Amino acid sequence: MSHKILLTSKEVNIMLHRLACQLIENHNDFSNSVLIGIQPRGTFLAKRIKHILENEYQINNIQLGFLDITFFRDDFRRNTNPLEANKTQIDFLVENKKVVFIDDVLFTGRSINAALTAVQSFGRPSEVELLVLIDRRFSRHLPIQPDYRGRQVDAIQDEKVKVCWSEKDGEDSVYLI
Amino acid sequence: MSELSVNHLLGIKYLKKQDIDLIFETADHFKEVINRPIKKVPSLRDITIANIFFENSTRTKLSFELAQKRLSADVISFSAAQSSVKKGETLIDTVNNILSMKVDMVVMRHANPGAAYFLSKNVNASIVNAGDGAHEHPTQALLDSFSIREKLGEVAGKKVVIVGDILHSRVALSNIYALQMQGAEVKVCGPKTLIPKYIESLGVTVEPNLRKALEWCDVANMLRVQNERMDVNYFPSTREYAQQYGVDKALLNSLNKEIVIMHPGPINRGVEITSDVADSQQSVILDQVENGVAIRMAVIYLLASKIKQ
Numbered sequence: 001m002s003h004k005i006l007l008t009s010k011e012v013n014i015m016l017h018r019l020a021c022q023l024i025e026n027h028n029d030f031s032n033s034v035l036i037g038i039q040p041r042g043t044f045l046a047k048r049i050k051h052i053l054e055n056e057y058q059i060n061n062i063q064l065g066f067l068d069i070t071f072f073r074d075d076f077r078r079n080t081n082p083l084e085a086n087k088t089q090i091d092f093l094v095e096n097k098k099v100v101f102i103d104d105v106l107f108t109g110r111s112i113n114a115a116l117t118a119v120q121s122f123g124r125p126s127e128v129e130l131l132v133l134i135d136r137r138f139s140r141h142l143p144i145q146p147d148y149r150g151r152q153v154d155a156i157q158d159e160k161v162k163v164c165w166s167e168k169d170g171e172d173s174v175y176l177i
Numbered sequence: 178m179s180e181l182s183v184n185h186l187l188g189i190k191y192l193k194k195q196d197i198d199l200i201f202e203t204a205d206h207f208k209e210v211i212n213r214p215i216k217k218v219p220s221l222r223d224i225t226i227a228n229i230f231f232e233n234s235t236r237t238k239l240s241f242e243l244a245q246k247r248l249s250a251d252v253i254s255f256s257a258a259q260s261s262v263k264k265g266e267t268l269i270d271t272v273n274n275i276l277s278m279k280v281d282m283v284v285m286r287h288a289n290p291g292a293a294y295f296l297s298k299n300v301n302a303s304i305v306n307a308g309d310g311a312h313e314h315p316t317q318a319l320l321d322s323f324s325i326r327e328k329l330g331e332v333a334g335k336k337v338v339i340v341g342d343i344l345h346s347r348v349a350l351s352n353i354y355a356l357q358m359q360g361a362e363v364k365v366c367g368p369k370t371l372i373p374k375y376i377e378s379l380g381v382t383v384e385p386n387l388r389k390a391l392e393w394c395d396v397a398n399m400l401r402v403q404n405e406r407m408d409v410n411y412f413p414s415t416r417e418y419a420q421q422y423g424v425d426k427a428l429l430n431s432l433n434k435e436i437v438i439m440h441p442g443p444i445n446r447g448v449e450i451t452s453d454v455a456d457s458q459q460s461v462i463l464d465q466v467e468n469g470v471a472i473r474m475a476v477i478y479l480l481a482s483k484i485k486q
Contacts, residue, residue: 071210071218071248071478077486082179085206093214121215 006153006161007174012133015150016045019131020052022148023100026129030062033098038115039068039086042103044165045133049102065090067101072114088118095123104163106132109144134161134174181479185297185304188313189354197358201323203475204468211247211470221250224481226282227275230307231257234286236442236466237307237317241284244473250481253280268292272300281484282477285309303480311345311406317441318351320472322359324465325396328437333360338390340422341400341449344371345407348400348441353379366390367422370411371402387422391432398439399424399449415448425451429459437461 007015027033030053037046043066053059070085101115112130119125133150139157153161153176160177164170181196189197210218226245230238238254245252253275266274272283282303285293290312297304308314322332329335337356343349343365356363363381365372372383384390391397402418412418424438438450438460446452455462 068206071206071220073220076220077223077482077484082482084179085203087206088209117219121210121213121217123214 002177004176005173006134006176007151009166009172012150012172012174015133016048016052017056019133019148019150020049020057023049023053023131024057024059027098027100030059032096032126033100034063034065034092034094035100035102036065036067036090036094036115036119038101038103038111039066039070039088041105041163042066042101044168045104045131045163046102048165049131063092065092067115067118069111069114069118072118074110074114090122093123094119094125096126097123099125099128101128101130103130103132105134105136105161106130106144106146106149107136107139107161109140109142112144113142133163136161181483184480184483185293185306186315186476186480187293187297187304187306189315189318189351189358190313192315192358194358197319197322197355200319200472200475200479201326203479204319204323204471207247207474207478208468208471211467211474217247217249219249220478221245221248221481224248224282224484225251225253225278225280226284226477227272227280228252228254228307229257229272229275229283229285230255231285231287231292232308234307236469237286237314240466240469241305241307241316241473241477244470244477247470248474248478248481250282250477253278268296269299272296272302276300276302282481303484305476305480308347310347311350312347313351313354314347314441315351315355316469316473316476317348318355319476320465320469321348321352321398321439321441322355323468323472324439324461325361325437327464327468328461329395332356335361335396336364336394337361337396337398338364338366338384338394339398339400340366340387340390340424342371342402342411343367343376343400344373344411345403346400348398352398353381357381364390364393368412368418387424388428391424391428391436392434394436396437396439397424398441400441401443401445401449419448423447423449423451424454426453426457429454429457435459439465442466 037043050064066089068086068088129147131148132146135149135152137152162175164173284305286307290310292309293306364384366384440462
């Protein structure tokens with residue numbers, strides 16, 4: 001199987017800083033905003049963004065949660081592989097907050113659709129935005145678009161975009177497989 | 178593994194250790210769900226479940242119904258007292274009639290041991306045993322072990338004594354299977370008349386003395402005396418039973434360690450345990466009830482994921 005590198009560690013790093021700055025433009029000190037990483041792989045990106053906001057832009061008290069969408073997915077019993085749940089960890093209410101969903105890859109939009117339902121268990125957000133590192137723009141099944149994107153990628157259905165994180169995979173990089 | 182090895186939950190006996198681990202991991206997630214401001218997930222929106230209770234039940238029936246509703250399943254419930262069973266309909270006919278209304282799963286409680294097994298062989302639906310006579314009550318045993326795991330960290334290596342009416346108890350048998358499968362050590366304690374003759378063939382030991390049993394254990398699971406299943410007198414009087422096999426605060430305080438007290442309910446206050454024990458810090462009785470919903474959600478979710486579209 002061929003691996004084509006889409007983003008190197010340096011490029012990922014530049015992109016993370018750009019995304020963090022774009023968030024600051026819209027959310028100022030984050031006093032009325034919360035970040036929610038979508039389980040499982042969106043959590044790495046969410047933690048990185050939070051780390052940059054805190055350490056390089058001195059924005060403290062950012063609320064970060066992780067949302068698992070397994071029980072809200074629309075392919076229960078339609079998938080050949082059983083669905084595996086992850087931990088949801090949201091220790092705050094999202095009532096009247098600006099919520100930023102964070103995920104590594106936006107593909108069909110079905111995960112985000114499920115996340116939009118799932119987050120309602122924690123209140124009614126005043127608005128919801130979406131931040132992704134990779135936007136596979138021609139693969140959407142639903143009318144869902146990101147508000148912040150690292151890179152748009154045109155890939156055919158059979159190809160897979162893999163985002164690697166140094167804390168999990170040993171390096172920051174994005175591959176087309 | 179992220180799939181159960183079985184298509185029905187008929188008893189703990191038919192499960193593997195990995196099945197129990199998977200049910201617990203899934204229940205952990207559902208426990209978080211049922212503590213959210215909005216406690217519902219849409220997973221089972223295209224699944225219909227029938228709860229068929231041929232025996233009385235309060236908490237098991239409520240717990241199953243709540244679990245099913247939290248998962249967004251469509252639920253129909255019926256009790257034998259109000260049904261055509263009274264008119265002489267057979268079990269298979271009753272259930273097949275319900276299934277022709279396109280029901281995917283049946284949760285059943287029945288007075289006859291093996292009723293759930295029998296049903297699983299004869300009807301085309303996923304079956305969950307909610308208690309079959311004095312045989313098994315698998316979801317109760319799962320929630321008991323889950324509560325021990327929650328309170329003490331793990332089940333393996335723990336010493337558990339099951340006290341009381343072992344003879345008529347489906348909770349006891351399922352608990353013995355579940356606890357042993359997870360590596361716990363099990364003793365039973367009760368009047369000799371209420372201990373089955375061949376219980377030791379299951380690998381448990383019998384301790385007739387309650388104080389010794391409590392001093393040995395980490396967890397005491399106090400069972401209810403099932404008067405409704407007793408055809409003859411198994412002990413002289415309730416008062417004598419309470420004196421010999423009832424746990425009160427004085428007895429609990431006189432032990433040299435703090436043990437966990439469990440009870441599957443309903444409690445006969447003042448018989449198996451006194452009120453101050455039932456309501457004490459050492460009691461996890463209400464945690465058991467809360468965990469019951471999470472465990473039943475996990476069982477139903479995992480079984481439903483195996484139902485073909």
